[in-house]
Amino acid sequence: MKLEELAAVVDGQCQGDGGIEITGMGTLQSAGVGEITFLSSSKLQSQLQACNAAAVILRQEDCPVWDGAAIVCDDPHAAYAQIARVLDSTPRQEPGIHPSAVISDKAIVGELVSIGANCVVEAGVQIDAGVVLGPGCVIGQGAQLGQDCRLSANVTVCHGVKIGDRCVVQSGTVLGSDGFGNSHEDGQWTRIPQLGGLIVEDDVQIGAGAAIDRGALGDTEIGNGVVIDNLVHIAHNVVIGEHTAIAACVAIAGSTVIGSRCTLAGVVGVADHVTIADDVHLTGMAMVTGSISEAGTYSSGTGLMPNREWRRSAVRFRQLDELVKRLVALEQKIPD
């Protein structure tokens, strides 16, 4: 596309030769011939000197330091996202069912669906129009995939799972596995059949290698527009509110309810049967053992220290209660 066309897409102002052809995107460092990049912050201005991009998306105030072609706009990051969608070069799998795929004659497959090599689609499955399944996906009995869902290679969707429209799932992920349900009888764990389902609403994105369990009774629910990163664990009967974002390696235990528009940073752990309000933000590696009723940002853990110093602090942490008693004793000796 021409630069001036891209400028129109993002409602930006084209500067320099609007007729140049833009064929791809790159970073400030990597962008070269025919590629456009963006300056997300004025702090990075110095990187423009060595930038070889054909054009740069930037703010008005950054224009003086770049004399090449540009798209000027208020939010270069949002403009980058829009242009990336236009220039998306991700290879598309051709529509049609690969001859090696095993499709039950009791499955319903919509129009313009693409099913990759060695996929397995079991009886009672419903796949709506425009769905793409990468090679090696397994769709269990009675599962449903809404319009235009895209599953990368080797995704497993277990029986009866319901996925809404336009969801995107990366490779290796498992949706609707049996949860960790056992009764403890005579010192032994006995399996409880997991009879519930998993409902994933519309526009949900799920990363690679994630595992989301079906409900024990009733359903596990992932709300509209939720985004989930790699290697996330979501246990049985968890409910995630709309537009919540869950970063990599988060673990959410059973029956926990998480509000809408929350953000969970990487490696957060949330205990079972906890309720978290809307608009709660958890910083990286936070440990949540109880419910959170107020919106806000929450944290736990300790900061990184050189190991030798950390060892001293860690020893003192063990003694904290005793140290407080010594402090109180001193206070009692020294009245106001």
Next chain:
Amino acid sequence: MKLEELAAVVDGQCQGDGGIEITGMGTLQSAGVGEITFLSSSKLQSQLQACNAAAVILRQEDCPVWDGAAIVCDDPHAAYAQIARVLDSTPRQEPGIHPSAVISDKAIVGELVSIGANCVVEAGVQIDAGVVLGPGCVIGQGAQLGQDCRLSANVTVCHGVKIGDRCVVQSGTVLGSDGFGNSHEDGQWTRIPQLGGLIVEDDVQIGAGAAIDRGALGDTEIGNGVVIDNLVHIAHNVVIGEHTAIAACVAIAGSTVIGSRCTLAGVVGVADHVTIADDVHLTGMAMVTGSISEAGTYSSGTGLMPNREWRRSAVRFRQLDELVKRLVALEQKIPD
């Protein structure tokens, strides 16, 4: 089944119309026509008002607040588990070998086995009677699966792994991968072949997306009745005692030995070459860097706080050793 039949299964007392047909289970909220639910605690009594279940499993003392059909018993949760097994509606894969599966003629496959589409069973594999392999499973050379094991779709069992009877493995899990074995020579890591095996005893349950390594030399061992949740990492030569439960996202490093009847909550990390006694319970996100010789419950980390307050505590944690010195100085100035 009829309600009175289910009551007999759990040794409970049928109340109301014992002839009603029960076809499924649900939660207090979700259970509807033909479905039974259970009241796990008297604290939830208020939820019975809006409950639409055909029948409820409850304790004698909760009967006054429910005038519908019921099964009265001492432990509604245990009764629920038993009835869930009776009413289990999980679809069963038909016995037989799917024509798309690739089975070595040097594999031994027992009676009433079900092998799903696109499975691969290599030479020397032994699959005992009643085993079910979901679609896309790969069973490596010489591996053994005991009677009635059930592997969901896309499970990988590496060469020579031995799995006992009645084990259940969720999708995406890898059993017997090569461990993280390297020698450090001249500043570089050089791979050490992993020559040991993996032995999983009977009645073991393993969640989705888990990874259990084979031994470097000698075997990794998972004892009878161990239950393991999603995305758990178990390194080479780890030994897990019988009936221990390991929740999601736990990481256990190499050559560590964990006792029997332990519980490891989610995201616990255990260092290598550590020995943990029987009946040890580790709370969520606990960090275990040394051996534990006494049964009991252990924890680490800090509790969740609003981020602004947490930042202050975290700063003080860094200064703890210095603060103690100031406390000591004060104590010396104020003799008893």
Next chain:
Amino acid sequence: MKLEELAAVVDGQCQGDGGIEITGMGTLQSAGVGEITFLSSSKLQSQLQACNAAAVILRQEDCPVWDGAAIVCDDPHAAYAQIARVLDSTPRQEPGIHPSAVISDKAIVGELVSIGANCVVEAGVQIDAGVVLGPGCVIGQGAQLGQDCRLSANVTVCHGVKIGDRCVVQSGTVLGSDGFGNSHEDGQWTRIPQLGGLIVEDDVQIGAGAAIDRGALGDTEIGNGVVIDNLVHIAHNVVIGEHTAIAACVAIAGSTVIGSRCTLAGVVGVADHVTIADDVHLTGMAMVTGSISEAGTYSSGTGLMPNREWRRSAVRFRQLDELVKRLVALEQKIPD
């Protein structure tokens, strides 16, 4: 092989009958007839009494406690690693393309390649000589695998990923998945196409169930000789320096740069856009929220405690800032 031949391989001195045949390796406990083991430390001398190995690799100073056949050398662990490579009994997949594999006629496949059952190799893929793909691997459009790479069963390599020579990847791992890239517009997350690639250099080892994302723009890069354990998450545009070792369940967020020869112990979390110097060592479960410019060992968290005591320390941690204020108040009352 004969014991004397193995001694020559490791430049060690053969002691006892050098003609005995060694067919395998074991641990001090497991090694039996025909098997060799090694004594890594003099602390383990007592285990030699019950050792049934045909021969032991040990240091000169440990010879007095073992009167059987032996290889005497300076570094028994390094010798073990070398001999393990010689005696490696891991079954090899036969060269050739399994008839059930789906190979695009637009893929280039080198000599002596072994492609397992049900693999999928898409258009534009280049597979160099000696590569082994276990069953069920999917290699996406235009991906490249260098000479002698070995991928275990069910590995997914996404489109355009470039992998160097002699890399080893365990089962279930995903290389080149789309990263967690979204723009936040009107309270909703909107997907940003991930247009970058993933470059894995030579001699890289990657464990089971790991997920390494492609770049958003520009590439994610894994340097020569990097070793990565199971269930590790590496986000888009991360750069890992040469010979760095990353243990299991580590999570590294987007655009972070990690130096060469670093070690990250298990369950370490590293925030996004952080730069870590060469030769930095992070202990288990460390939380890295900022850049580290100096080589050294760093830690965070608190040590394991009995739960009852931990609860008291955790309460005091919340009060730390207030406690310091009380300490300061006392100090002001008691001048020097």
